[in-house]
Amino acid sequence: MDERAKIPVSLPLDSPTQSYWQDPPDAIADLRTTEKLPDAADIVIIGSGISGGATAWHLLQDQPPKARSIVMLEARQACSGATGRNGGHTKAASYRSFLDHAAELGTPAAVQIAQLELANIRAMQDLAHAHPDFHCDAQACDTIDIIYDAAQWAKAHEAVAAMRAAMPPDDPAAQYSFFSRDEVQKQFHCHDSIVDGKEERLCGGVVYPAGSLSAYKFGIGLLKLSLAQGLNLQTNTPVVAPLLKNADGTWTAQTPRGSIIAKKVVVATNGYTAHILPRFQGVIVPLRGQITAHRPGQAMPLAGCLPTTYSFIYEKGYEYMVPRPAGSRFAGDIVIGGGLVRAPDDGLLEYGTTDDTAVNQTISEYLRETTARYFGPDWGEDDPAGRVRKEWTGIMGFSPDGFPFVGEMPGEKGLWVSSSFQGHGMVLCWMSAKALAEMMEGRDGERLEAWFPGAFRISEERLAKRFEGRLHTTAAVADAVEASS
Structure with missing residues (x-):
């Protein structure tokens, strides 16, 4: 497993297999809100799946339309990654990981994770039912x-x-x-x-x-809501090199269409994260x-x-x-x-x-x-x-510990991440994006801690862990990890 984790993470590849849900692609699949990539933005979000889309949506709820500029960069078509490819299951299966979580983190934390997973399902279902124009079969x-x-x-x-x-x-x-x-x-x-x-x-x-839904149509519907509130979506615009930190504390994302500078960057690229943030090589596999x-x-x-x-x-x-x-x-x-x-x-x-x-x-x-x-x-x-x-x-x-990475990178002000969802994104991404938006807006305190698990936050300790395989998926976790190492 060590050798597999060392393989350099690439950009999303051209000409992927076509997902059942993306056939045919939506009308905004190749949208570029502006013909030219903006030179700068208040916030750049990298990734247009459920994590990126939900982060944009939550941030836009806090401000009048177009009060600040948010640009979303997507390497391929809109919502063409894991979100547009998964089976559409909004299913927590919290009992399958509860004993492991309780043993590792304590029973209160295990309860908190189970409650968050159910809240995530309900929030997505509620939004889908409130917007029947999503046509996502929720x-x-x-x-x-x-x-x-x-x-x-x-x-x-x-x-x-x-x-x-x-x-x-x-x-x-x-x-x-x-x-x-x-x-x-x-x-x-x-x-x-x-x-x-x-x-x-x-x-x-x-x-x-x-529950179930078309995650692709849900994600596309979410992007359309955000576009109506001022989001600038730039598809087929990959970030081709690691993010650069500038002397004034801003960040630069380099693309084939030019570079964009932002005060804050959100990396919502799940399995592709290490291509943009090399610290995650071997950490998000x-x-x-x-x-x-x-x-x-x-x-x-x-x-x-x-x-x-x-x-x-x-x-x-x-x-x-x-x-x-x-x-x-x-x-x-x-x-x-x-x-x-x-x-x-x-x-x-x-x-x-x-x-x-x-x-x-x-x-x-x-x-x-x-x-x-x-x-x-x-x-x-x-x-x-x-x-x-x-x-x-x-x-x-x-990830090495079976939890997503959510929050600001240690020692890297303005660099935020919501990634690594263990194939469990439909019951983790929405609430993780909500928590990330709360953190970015300066509302990171007791109210957030009451419902968002501390185990999901990025820390130096978590970044130093060794990846050994999937966790919380079998009755004998240790045996499964050993068998796959």
């Missing part, structure tokens, strides 16, 4: 984790019990229900799984509130994720428009699945991603890569079979047009 629904590993089934019960003991009885962040193996088969249409001749026996399911969109099998209940979203959890890894809701484009399609550990060496070669122009063929072959395997007789024959409608990849960012 829906609040339950989700189920289908568990195929006895150790994780036992740990799920332990974690939920710990959450209920630590939180008030009516706290929605501790709202979980368990379903037996038979109940899962009958109500959720899932069955035992066989991979490479080895049976993975279904243990049961965990159900809790979640890119990881390529892969997704496929399947046409529903002909026996699928409700023609594939299932009322819940799913995850399928096994010994070292998982898949996540979002059925496209009724009334949406391609209603009934099954969007399923994951499969990392099914690649050689538990997917080791996917770490350190920023190449989203291609797919991993081993993971591709595995993901193509997932739906028919998990749903078994409830899948039926494939659609006559073929099972797979589209497949693509995207680049995530992972």
